[in-house]
Amino acid sequence: MPFWMRWILSLSPKFVVTGANGFIGTALVRQLRARECRVIAIGRKAAKGLDRTIEDYGQLSRQPGERLIHLAQSNILDSFDDNARKLCDEAVQTTEKLAHKFGSAMVYVSSATVYGDQYSEPVDETATLAGTGIYCEMKMACEEVVMAANGCVVRLANTVGCGMSSATLPAEIAAQLKSELSGDCSPIAVKRLDPERDWIDFRDAAAGLASLAIEAVSGIYNLGSGRAVTARRIVEIMSELAGQASRPITAATETATSTSPSYLCLNSSKIKATTRWKTEHSLEASLKNYLQCKGFVGVCAE
16 A cells, blocks of 8 residues: 555544444444544454454553444343343443543444333433333443543434344344244234334444544434334334235234333434434335345345
């Protein structure tokens, strides 16, 4: 590489990305490099695409000019056992160490679940936090740490894409759609059909995170599609895409009454105004891409 090109690259921002081998982290690293940013991709275990591995993220040291995007955290659900509490405490302690080192040069990826789900319209960043469970407790505690250091907190909506967790709704549906290939034509069953959630494509999520990191902003930002979709509709879209539109759909729990809705959608006007970011992929296109990644024949990626 010519000297002048190395010199130009040396002037571009350098980003440290934790959890860089996850499905969002991989897309984020790709997005940053496409924007000619220097990236140090870090994970806990050796994997393709990583520049470094480290067992304890709290031991990361900061070099001059580096900015951090902290994606890596335990996916704690609603268990309150001793192990979950230990993981929660460790996550907060790690975030404290990183915030102390990176300060305002830190982007922390939180979750929209901190808002809870008792809404009737998209929520903005000023909404009261009503999320419950140890996962939300961990996220809210980490948010406080990052905000105290004048960093950036991103509350991310449900993310869909290749490599997503098997515990997510689309992954559970895909597994049941696959079962028909073995002769199982039983109804597609989900826990509930009425909850409405905001889903964002992993590539759009990565683009939004990259935009905020490059702008070097502080504060809290929602990152979602702004469109709430019921679980039933997710099942219907995926069934149609897989050629199984006639398959019955059932729920383990009856539809909630009108007095107890389950709705969570993000108002992402703030990030759009700050960075000009916008979504590029519809939910239908995202689910089509996901099914193609799962090997469904006849479903083409967008």
